[in-house]
Amino acid sequence: MTTRSILSVRGLKVHFGSRKVIQNLGFEVEAGDTLAIIGPNGAGKTVLLKALLGLVPYEGEICWSPTVKLGYVPQKIAADRQMPIRVHDLLSAKAHILKLHPRCIETVAAMVGLTPEVLRASIGTISGGQFQKALIAFALLGEPNVLLFDEPTASLDELAEERVYDIVEQLQREQHLTVILVSHDLSIVYRAANKVLCVSKDLVCFGPPREVLTPAALEAMYSAPPQYYLHRHGKEPDQPGKAAGHD
Numbered sequence: 001m002t003t004r005s006i007l008s009v010r011g012l013k014v015h016f017g018s019r020k021v022i023q024n025l026g027f028e029v030e031a032g033d034t035l036a037i038i039g040p041n042g043a044g045k046t047v048l049l050k051a052l053l054g055l056v057p058y059e060g061e062i063c064w065s066p067t068v069k070l071g072y073v074p075q076k077i078a079a080d081r082q083m084p085i086r087v088h089d090l091l092s093a094k095a096h097i098l099k100l101h102p103r104c105i106e107t108v109a110a111m112v113g114l115t116p117e118v119l120r121a122s123i124g125t126i127s128g129g130q131f132q133k134a135l136i137a138f139a140l141l142g143e144p145n146v147l148l149f150d151e152p153t154a155s156l157d158e159l160a161e162e163r164v165y166d167i168v169e170q171l172q173r174e175q176h177l178t179v180i181l182v183s184h185d186l187s188i189v190y191r192a193a194n195k196v197l198c199v200s201k202d203l204v205c206f207g208p209p210r211e212v213l214t215p216a217a218l219e220a221m222y223s224a225p226p227q228y229y230l231h232r233h234g235k236e237p238d239q240p241g242k243a244a245g246h247d
Contacts, residue, residue, distance in 0.1 A: 004030045006068055006146065006178060007052070011060035014044065014051055021047050022058075027197055027206045031145075034172055034179040036193035036209070038186070040222050043199045045182045046075070049150050052180070071144030073135050075151045075182075087126065087134045088119040094141050108137040111175075112167050129160030136167060146178045147171065154184070161185075165192065186213065 007029040014022040021044040029035050037045050051058045053072060064070075091105045109119055112133040118126055123134070132152055139147060149168065153161035169192055172179050183189060189196055190209050198205040198212065200221045205212040 006031050006065040008063045009052075009061065010063075012048075012051065012062065013059040014047055014056060015059075022051070022199070025060075025199070025204065029178060029180065029195070031178055032172075032176060033195055034181065034193045035195045035197060036189040037180065037182045037197045037199065038184070038189060038221075039199040043201070045199060046150055048199065049148050049180070049182060052148065068146050069142065069144040071139035071142070071147045073132075073139045073147065073149045073152050075154050083124070085123050086119070087114065087121060087123055087130075090123060090134060091119075091138060091141065094138055098142050100141060104141060105137075108140040111140060111171065112137045113163075127160065128156050129163060132156065132160070132164050133167065136164075136171075140171075144177070146180065149179065149181045149183075151182050151184060168192065186218075189213070 005028045009028070010026045012022055012025040013020070025048070027035075037048060039045050047056060049072075050056045052062060053070065054062075088105065091108070092102070095102065095105055105119075109115075114130070114133050114137055118130050118134075121130075123131060126134070136147075136152070147168075152168070153164050156164065165188055168179060168181070171177050172192075179192075181188075181193065190213075193209055195207065196205075196209045196212060198217065198221055203217060203220045205217055
């Protein structure tokens with residue numbers, strides 16, 4: 001691990017029985033980086049995040065800096081959204097466990113744009129975009145300096161997706177966070193990430209997006225000609241766009 005690295009991964013392997021999901025993966029993340037993780041279905045993107053969080057067994061080395069405090073925004077949570085739980089209740093439960101001052105709920109809500117009306121609403125009555133904001137606010141409790149996102153906009157419409165990514169970029173910029181982001185949207189990768197990690201059975205690449213995401217690399221990764229839907233977010237230059245594939 002270099003002096004600026006906050007995460008060093010060496011020789012990472014994750015197996016589930018005879019199924020080899022991740023093999024001999026290595027990369028480093030420095031403070032302030034936005035690392036995008038991309039790859040086709042079943043490539044192990046979500047498994048990689050869970051290994052980084054210590055949620056699945058692995059072989060090899062995952063070394064976080066002692067200064068790191070992690071926050072995690074999952075793709076979805078195993079919760080019944082019809083339960084009569086207010087957004088404020090969800091945040092308050094974590095604040096209580098962490099022994100945080102109740103005022104911190106207002107702070108994280110303001111950071112992601114959750115209004116008092118949304119905080120008072122039941123989680124079953126808010127929109128998908130508002131619920132995703134609530135999950136980001138939940139992850140921000142405890143003042144993490146590294147946020148991990150697992151396809152945070154996978155089930156959202158285009159407008160809600162744009163707003164969520166705006167929040168991610170704003171948090172990275174204003175709170176000086178390090179972001180590790182699983183995404184299927186290559187236009188977001190070009191727009192927001194300074195590093196990209198490509199994972200697939202046939203290819204592993206790591207580096208600046210415009211250097212490593214060549215048409216040949218994309219074709220090898222997705223086993224198809226590099227004709228991808230370009231998801232316009234209004235800020236990125238012309239680049240290959242949304243590649244099919246969620247983990």
